[in-house]
Amino acid sequence: MAQDSSYAHIDPSKPTNVYNRLSNNIEYNFLKNGRRTYGYRANLVWASPAQHHSAHIEFPLLYSTSSKKFGLGDIRLRYYWIPYRNYSKKPGAFGFLIDTYLPTGNFYDGLGRGRWIVAPGLSTAFVFGRFSTFPIISYLYSGEIMSSKISPESREPLNGYMVQSICVYKFRKSYIDCTPIFMKNSYSNGGKDDFVIESNYLYMVKPNKMQIGSFIRRYFYGNSTTIRLAMRVYF
Numbered sequence: 001m002a003q004d005s006s007y008a009h010i011d012p013s014k015p016t017n018v019y020n021r022l023s024n025n026i027e028y029n030f031l032k033n034g035r036r037t038y039g040y041r042a043n044l045v046w047a048s049p050a051q052h053h054s055a056h057i058e059f060p061l062l063y064s065t066s067s068k069k070f071g072l073g074d075i076r077l078r079y080y081w082i083p084y085r086n087y088s089k090k091p092g093a094f095g096f097l098i099d100t101y102l103p104t105g106n107f108y109d110g111l112g113r114g115r116w117i118v119a120p121g122l123s124t125a126f127v128f129g130r131f132s133t134f135p136i137i138s139y140l141y142s143g144e145i146m147s148s149k150i151s152p153e154s155r156e157p158l159n160g161y162m163v164q165s166i167c168v169y170k171f172r173k174s175y176i177d178c179t180p181i182f183m184k185n186s187y188s189n190g191g192k193d194d195f196v197i198e199s200n201y202l203y204m205v206k207p208n209k210m211q212i213g214s215f216i217r218r219y220f221y222g223n224s225t226t227i228r229l230a231m232r233v234y235f
Helices: none
Strands: 021-030 036-047 053-064 069-072 076-085 093-101 117-128 131-142 158-170 174-184 194-206 210-219 224-234
Touching: 021 053, 076 117, 093 131
Parallel strands: none
Antiparallel strands: 021 036, 021 224, 036 053, 053 069, 053 076, 076 093, 093 117, 117 131, 131 158, 158 174, 174 194, 194 210, 210 224
């Protein structure tokens, strides 16, 4: 299943298939206590020719309705290393990833979490025809919140883990995925555990060139919801 550097056929329905792309997202967040943020999120991905390595960077530009301020949110950096991929076997892939949020968003303006978040993990894959699942287990470190205006107990660093599995069903020109996530010591819920559901629907408008779609994420105990409309461009 290895693909050459020309990416003659792009199949992004499998997270272990990685390609050079830019994803443009219009985003709306419903947060705790009636707070809202909305704006634009760019996601740029670089993939090595053999698809063993990829680097992802997200730039969110958000407006907070509570502070009436607009600015940069928390930048997200991700790195994947996938040394093995053969979807005819089970497991069909194995890899290492590290996911990081930088505290670039202003905490007081409601644009950022005010802490570093680092989550290194391991991933694998199981493919059954049109259905596939990609389990991931990660260590989760959330640094101390950089604010003197909240109690010391509330801003302490957190150590925990995440368990998730990206479940994908592929259609002819589109796919839908659903990812249940359990977070121990969640950074989104004051250090309390959380359960999260993420889902994407993406349709290939122009083969190997452009996708459009939507995204929704719900933190059930952290009580927040994110909705996005997306356009991905491959190059």
